[in-house]
Amino acid sequence: MISKRWFRVRMVLFLIVFIIPSFVLAQQYSLGAKGKEAVGTKAMVATAHPLATQAGIEMFQKGGNAIDAAVAAAFAIGVVEPDGSGFGGGGGMLVRLKNGQSVYINYYGQASSKVHEAGFVYGKDNQTARAILIPGTVAGLTTALRQYGTLPLSVVLAPAIRYAEKGFPIDETLSKIILDNTNLLLNHPATASVYLHDGFPRTEGDTIRQPELASTMKAVARLGQVGFYEGPVAKSIVDEVIRSGGMMALDDLSKFRPTITDPLKGSYRGYTVFTAPPPHSGVTVLEALNILENANLQRLGYYATSAESFHLLAETMRRAYADRTSFLADPRFEKVPVRGLISREYAKSRFDDISMTAVIPADYRKTTSGMPSQYDRHDEGNPAIEGSGSKKNDPTVDTLKKSTRTDSPETSHVIGQAMYLEPVGGHTTQISVMDGDGNVVSLTQTLGTFFGSGVTAAGVLLNNGMSNFASTARVNTVQPNKQPRSSIAPSVLLKNGKPFMVVGSPGAARIPATVTTLIVNAVDYGLDAEKTDSAPRFLCQKSDQYLSLESRFSTEAQEGMKKKGHQLQLFGEFDLFFGGAQIILVDSSGTLHGCADPRRGGTAVGY
Amino acid sequence: MKQRAAILSILALFIITFLPGFVLSQPKGKFEQPVLITSAGQSADVTIAGMLFKRANIQAKAIALAKTTDLDGVKTLVVVAGFSSKGLGAAGISREQELTRVKSLLAAAQEKKLKVVTLHIGGKARRGNQSDDFNKMAAEASSYLLVVKQGDEDQFFSKIAAEKKIPIDLVDKIADAVRPVGNAFAK
Structure with a gap:
């Protein structure tokens, strides 16, 4: 009798502690x-x-x-x-x-x-x-x-x-990142004391x-x-x-x-887009969207299954990234041709530069930046642009095209004639x-x-x-x-x-x-x-x-x-x-x- | 009724306490030094493996991108398996180039009649499509597998061990691998 009563009591406690809150939570929130x-x-x-x-x-x-x-x-x-x-x-x-x-x-x-x-x-x-x-x-x-x-x-x-x-318990993602960065963590005792235990990486399930x-x-x-x-x-x-x-x-x-x-403002197929102004990369997103707006992506097919739309997306991003490399910087210190970069006329010129049948230029690294400064006069009523550049440094497109830097802080390696970007x-x-x-x-x-x-x-x-x-x-x-x-x-x-x-x-x-x-x-x-x-x-x-x-x-x-x-x-x-x-x-x-x-x-x- | 419950409880406690000890199957043959540690997949785990050997007082040279010529004078090759795109990038090679390197290194080890030991210490982070080609290649060529349990939740390594009759030790944590490393390589 006692054990049956205890079983019932435990069941009720279990319901109170676990099941009912879960039910309430499920009703309240969509997880x-x-x-x-x-x-x-x-x-x-x-x-x-x-x-x-x-x-x-x-x-x-x-x-x-x-x-x-x-x-x-x-x-x-x-x-x-x-x-x-x-x-x-x-x-x-x-x-x-x-x-x-x-x-x-x-x-x-x-x-x-x-x-x-x-x-x-x-x-x-x-x-x-x-x-x-x-x-x-x-x-x-x-x-x-x-x-x-x-x-x-x-x-x-x-x-x-x-x-x-x-x-909190380390999840699978953090566990992998700690493993991948063990060498860095080992170099700093105060950091190692958090993420390593006894000299070895803490792993999934361990508490930090x-x-x-x-x-x-x-x-x-x-x-x-x-x-x-x-x-x-x-x-x-x-x-x-x-x-x-x-x-x-x-x-x-x-x-x-x-x-x-003010954020940077643009539009894409009737939607208003607010994004991050320079020196952050919203301008690159807006430029890419403006280029893409010149085509009907739906008609070209879904990019994960259709090479036509995938190619257009890839070639668009290649050009937008090249411009980002050449022009994006802190506008308090350097002039950034934001109006040009997000103008529709400039986007059309970049779109016209894309061949739908082949990669041109064939070597990605020979991708040239455009000339957005020529389109800088086309003001599309973007408040974020005003005052976004000083005249401390006004590089011309010609000088910028001589730039040889890579597009990210990541390290590049040369393997034979091929460059491999460190991911x-x-x-x-x-x-x-x-x-x-x-x-x-x-x-x-x-x-x-x-x-x-x-x-x-x-x-x-x-x-x-x-x-x-x-x-x-x-x-x-x-x-x-x-x-x-x-x-x-x-x-x-x-x-x-x-x-x-x-x-x-x-x-x-x-x-x-x-x-x-x-x-x-x-x-x-x-x-x-x-x-x-x-x-x-x-x-x-x-x-x-x-x-x-x-x-x-x-x-x-x-x-x-x-x-x-x-x-x-x-x-x-x-x-x-x-x-x-x-x-x-x-x-x-x-x-x-x-x-x-x-x-x-x-x-x-x-x- | 109460007696049976008590017996069952004691039995369960016994199994929980001692079964992991039985699952650990120490390598039958000791592995000789000098030891060369290399990576299969260029993860940072090769550094951690070096630390394990140091902690176990086993002298070992670690060369993440070891070539067949590095096997000269070596008695045991330790392969630390697991893919890392970051590691490959740092090494400046592609995944295919790494697969080719590991394959030829294992073939050379076999030709030289060296014993191969696979360490898999990265858990789930070193599993999945990108890693498992390296894991399989290394494990199947080995005489002993030492694996952190999280990487064997689906018994990937245990199955290879059973099929190829390779001794395997499963440990809970990376630090727990120090003891079996010490046992396997002790002179």
Whole structure:
């Protein structure tokens, strides 16, 4: 009798503890599993880690808006996906408010005022203390919260502090990234103490705790950004950077401010596109979309199965990337011909340059940039362009064409006559958030490459963003207080003035190609969120010898591309190399459909 | 009734506690030094393997891109299996070039009658289409497999071990591989 009674009691307890909450949660929220769609009408959060997504949802539960949720998720992702972003990095945040106002918060890091004293050498120093930019994350996120959020900083930082203090289990994605970067982590005892155990990499299922980071976060929660950019935390950072061979001054930190500007604005097949202005790569996405608008992609077939549309996409991206290499830089220091780059006339000239039957020029590396300056007069009413360049440096197209730099911070190798680009992974992270009122955030933030410089100070892993400056070109060169070019391109699309798509991706040089492809999947092919995010990806750029692609492109498409002259380099079916996009699509009824990229370990949650 | 439950509980406890020990099948023959460690797939795991050997006090030379000429004077070849696109990029070679290198190295080892040991320490991160060609090639040519369990959840290595009658040790964590490495190579 007793055992039967105990069995019943235990069953009831089990129901209370496990089953009922699950049922309630399932009723309340649409949980998108890895690569699965989540549906909601009041809110949607998509990030690269379930705990970061949960942090965003917590803010909605506390009555916050999309900005509160995005900032909480961004703080949290820096803890639970520590290889991709965090307090020691920077990023960009596109905000579309319910009142119709759109802003871009640029909080990417910038070079130290004493950068030349550090003696950064491109390549050799890419993952050292010399590659550290002044971190912008804390300033950017606290500014966003102050300007557009509704909740106190201490509330928004609470989940991140909790994860840092109590720890979280390593997932499959992080486990692989730790393994891949063991050599870097071994070089820095403070960093190794977090990610290695007894000298060996922590692996899937192990717990990572970051008490020192939690302590720094608490200082920020208490004091605001001053808790990071001044006082003991700032001193710790400066001391460690200098001790590790880099250069940073206390003034660099105390004077750091994010910029709030208008986003870049364009359109694609009737949709309004807001994206990241220079020195970020929204301009490359807009240029590519403008070129593609000259063709009917639907008629050419689906690009993953049709070589006709795939070829057009690849050749379009190749040209857009060549222009990015030649013209994109910090507009406070160099003139960027933004009007020309996103003008339809210029796009038509680039489209006319594409042969639909063959790869011309056959060698990707001989791709020439265009002459966007000639189209700079065609102003399309883009507020972000005004004041986007100074006259400090006004390189002509001719001089730019002599540029020999590669298109990304990644290392190139020469094998015989062929150049092989070092694929170093899909670093950086994307957060996409929307609330029922119509507030929208697309946020991309980064440490540079995975685990940044590897240097940890005050529990904060510091970036290696200097590697985004050019190696030899006359554009995007290293200067004090200058921001390097970045591939990030957080974007928002509107349909009839209402949010239609929130999109962005990590993935270094792949970002513009990935974001463009995602938009094409949603707009041209009408795919749902899950299919848009899962669709095969590629990279075709000037600095590569090969067209890089996921192996899921059909045999017909691959063979067709070879016949046109492309040399293919196959990657995995769902390869982290091509980024980790988080997207939200809004259907005609106003329902939100979110999806986290199946290439990473994230989730989308909506309700 | 209670007695049977107690016996079953004790039996279950016994199985849980001691079965992993039985599954570990130490290599029948000891492996001789000098040892050359190389990669099959150019993952950073080759560095970790070097650390394992150092911790086990076994002298070993690690050459990620070892050529057949590097086998001169070597008694045992340790192959650390697992693909990494980052590693291949850093090495400046393609996956096909790496497959060819590993294939010829294993053939040369066989010709020289060297014993081959495969280490798979990267767990699930070193499984899947890109890695498994390297994993299979190395494992099938080996006299001993040492695998971190997460990489054998589908019994990929256990099946090869059973089919080819190759001794295999499965360990929970990378650090747990120190002891079997020490046992296998102890003089």
